[in-house]
Structure formats: C-alpha cells, structure tokens
Amino acid sequence: MSTQDTIEDKLKALEPDFLAVENESHRHNVPPNSETHFKVTLVARRLEGLMPVKRHQQIYALLADELAGPVHALALHLFTPEEWEASGRSRPDSPDCRGGGAS
Template sequence: MSIQSTIEHKLQALEPVHLAVENESHRHNVPPNSETHFKVTLVSSRFAGMMPVKRHQQIYALLADELAGPVHALALHPYTPEEWQARGEGRPDSPDCRGGGGS
C-alpha cells in the first residue's frame, strides 16, 4: 500500500465528510515518485469546538508512524463542515518549495 493510501485509510478514523490527501513531493527536491510531502484537507464534525492545535494533534497521533519515518512534511487544513462551507469548500494553495533547489 502506498504511503498516500495509508494516510487516507488512517484518517478515516476521524469520520471525514471530505478528505483530500495530496502528494506534493514533486514540488520539492526529492527523487521522482517520492512520497515525502503531503497536504491534507480534512473536514469532520469531530473538530467542532476544538482549537486548531488540537485538530492537528489528533491527525499527528493517527499518522505517528508515517511522520516518524517516510513523511518529511505534512500541511494540514482541518475544518468543521460549517467552516468548510464558509470557505466555499476551498483550501489554501501550498507555497512553492524554497529550499534544496527543488522546483
């Protein structure tokens, strides 16, 4: 199973109404077909009443093995369904890589 698939599977524990796991490794100075940099947009009613840092901690706990090993960077965008709807169901774009000569 790919790292991306593993992340998607583990995050199902948060009962997402929307989940997008994007492999952004190609935007960094890593070998082709790497799975080291990901962006996660996760919408769940489980985040209601929770500060952003607590949301992130829940995700980090679920992905502890991946973060201890192959995943170098994880951009998180956790929302409640109401926050997601208020945003127009969009997530921020990732910045371009600024290090290591990557594109």
C-alpha cells in the same frame, strides 16, 4: 500500499465528510516518485469545539508512524463542516518550495 493510501485509511477514523490527501513531493527536491510531502484537507464533525492545535494533535497521533518515517512534511487544512461551507470549500494553495534547489 502507498504512503498516501495509508494516510487516507488512517484519517478515515475521523469519519470525514470530505478528505483530500495530495502528494506534493514532486514540488520539492526529492527523488522521483517520492512520498515525503503531503497536503491534507479534512472536514469532520469530530473537529467541532477543538482549537487548531488540538486538531493538529489528533492528526499527528493518527499518523505517528508515517511522521516518524517516510513523511517529511504535512500541510494540514482542517475544518468543521460549517467552516468548510463558510470557506467556499476552498483549499489553500501550497507555497512553492524554497529550499533544496540546485544552483
């Protein structure tokens, strides 16, 4: 099972209305086919009433093994269903990598 598949499976514990896990490793200076940089967009009722820090902590707890191992970076975009609708169901673009490039 790929790291991306594992992340998706573990995040299903939050019973998301919407879940997108995107491997953005190709945008960084890592070997081909790496699974080190991910962007997660998750919409779930279980996030209601939680401040952003608490939301992130829930994700970090679920993905502790991956964050201790193969995952170097994790961009989190976490919404309640109401916040998701208000955002226009918009997922922010990730910034371009600023480090690790060859000179």
